Amino acid sequence: QVQLVESGGGLVQPGGSLRLSCTASGNIFRIVAMGWYRQAPGTQREWVANIGGRSDYADSVEGRFTISRDSAKKTVYLQMNSLKPEDTAAYYCYVDAEIRYWGQGTQVTVSS
Numbered sequence: 001q002v003q004l005v006e007s008g009g010g011l012v013q014p015g016g017s018l019r020l021s022c023t024a025s026g027n028i029f030r031i032v033a034m035g036w037y038r039q040a041p042g043t044q045r046e047w048v049a050n051i052g053g054r055s056d057y058a059d060s061v062e063g064r065f066t067i068s069r070d071s072a073k074k075t076v077y078l079q080m081n082s083l084k085p086e087d088t089a090a091y092y093c094y095v096d097a098e099i100r101y102w103g104q105g106t107q108v109t110v111s112s
Contacts, residue, residue, distance in 0.1 A: 004024050004094075005022070005104075006103040011109045011110075015082060019077060022075065032096045033052030034093065036049050039092070055067050061087075064083075087108060
């Protein structure tokens with residue numbers, strides 16, 4: 001069985017930073033890409049960032065968020081700086097391998 005375990009969410013003030021992590025375990029034979037989505041209450045899930053051969057970002061986070069990965073550890077990170085209240089959401093990681101696998105989500109709340 002494949003599992004994606006996320007960590008690093010929490011409550012932070014506007015302008016602050018958080019770093020999310022997501023580690024995959026189980027029988028994943030070839031990871032093509034890893035990334036993050038987010039979903040705020042009452043909204044559709046929004047793609048945030050992806051890392052494969054290159055890194056790509058949604059316009060809403062470009063210049064503030066940085067995605068990285070440690071392939072040996074099957075881990076993807078999302079460094080989030082200059083956080084805004086509109087970044088508040090549940091953040092879900094994914095891994096693209098034989099199929100797309102999803103994490104369970106971690107809550108990020110940006111509030112004073």
